[in-house]
Amino acid sequence: MTDLSTGSTPTATRASTGVPGGPALPMLRDRHRGRLWLVGAVLIAAFVFLLIEGLGSSLNYFDTVDQAFAHRGSLGTTTFRLEGNVVPGTIRSTSVGANFSISEGDHVVRVVNTGSPPQLFQSGIPVVLVGHFTSTTSDDFASNSILVKHSANYIARYPTRVTAKNGSVR
C-alpha cells in the first residue's frame, strides 16, 4: 500500500533525486538551468507584451458608434463590426430583415439589415452589426448580421409574482 498523501514509490523517489555528477558538472548544470530560466522568462514576457500592446487594438471585436465616427474617413465603406444601443421605437420589420437605428451619445446610425435578427433582438439593448457604411459620407449602415451583446445584469422578469398555496403562479 502507498500513502495517498505522498504517493512516493522507491523508483519514483530515486528518479526524482537524479544522479550526482562529478565536482564540475553541477556548476555547469546550474548555469545551463539558469540560462534556460532566463530564456523562458524573456519568452513569456515577450508573449504577454505582444498580446497586450502589439495586438491589443486588433483584438477589439468591434468599434463603438463613437469610435466609428472618430475615424469615419478611414473606414470608408469597408466591412467591420459596429456596436451601439438599439434606439427604442425605431425597429421596422421588412421583407428581407429589419430597419432600425443604433446610437451612442449624440451619434445615431440608421441600419438596414438583411437576414433574420436573433431571438433576443429588441429595443434598448446593445447589438453588434457586421456590415459597412453605404457611402463614404453617409451615416446609413448596411448590415447582414446582428449579434446581441447582452449585459451582465440578471433580474427576475416578474419580481412581484407570487405562488399561491395551490401551486399556481399569479
Next chain:
Amino acid sequence: MMAVATVSRPRWLSVVGLLGVVAVAGTVWLGLWITPPDVTQGNLARLLYIHPPLATVALYWAGSVAAAGSLLYLWPRTRSLFWDRLAAAAVEVGAVFSALTLITGSLWGRPAWGAWWTWDARLTSTALLLLLELGYLALRRVPADVAVRARRCAVAALLVAVDVPIVHFSVDWWQTLHQTGTVLDPGFHLHVHGSMAWTLLLGFIAFSLIFVWLLGVRYRIEVLQDMVGDQELEVSLVERWSEGTELAGVGSAGRGRPGGETP
C-alpha cells in the same frame, strides 16, 4: 506473478463527491423549476447557473492548483512528486471543465447572441486555454524519466497559467461580444438578483466540490499509474537478470565440457 498496485482511498473524498452530486442536483432543480426567468433573456438565463461555475473551476481553481503545484515542484526546497501529480491532475480536470465551458457557452451563445461561436478575445483565449491544457497532457505522455517529465510538465503548466489572467481580463482589456464579469464587476457590485444569485452561489459550490472530488480521484490514478510503471520496470529487470544468469550458466557449462567453446 506481479503484485497489483493499490492506493488507499480517503473517505473524505467520497463524501466530497457525494456532496458535489447532491449540490449539482439542487442547482439543476432550483435553476429549472424555482428561479424566475430573466427580464431580458427569459429562460435562456438558466444557463447562468451552469456556465459561469464551470468557467470558474476551469480558470481559477484548476489554473491555481496547476500553477501552484508546478511552482512548488520546481522550487528545490519543496520538490516532491506529490506536487507534480497534483498539477497534472488539475490540468486534466481543468481541460474537462474548459471543454464544458466552451460547449455550454456555445449553447448559450446561439440563441442569446445569434452565433454558436465568434472570435472575440474572451472566447479565443478560452479556446487557447483548452489547447494549452491538451498540449500539457500530450507532453506528459512523452516517454521520459519521472524527474525529467515532472520538470518539463511544471514549466508547461506555468505557460498554461500565463493564459489564465488573459482570459480573466480579456473582457476588460478589449471590447468583446462576451459580457463583462458575471457576478461582480471591477467595483464589486452584484449584478445577479434574488433567488437567481443564491442559485448561482450553489452552482459555484457544487462544481467546486465536483472539482475537488475529480482532482482527488485523478491524483490517485496518477499514483497508481506510476506504481504500475515501477512494477513493470522491476519485473523487466528481474526477467533480464534471470536471462543473463541462465546464459552465464550455459556458458560456464559449455566451457566445462570437453571440446566446448574456447574463449
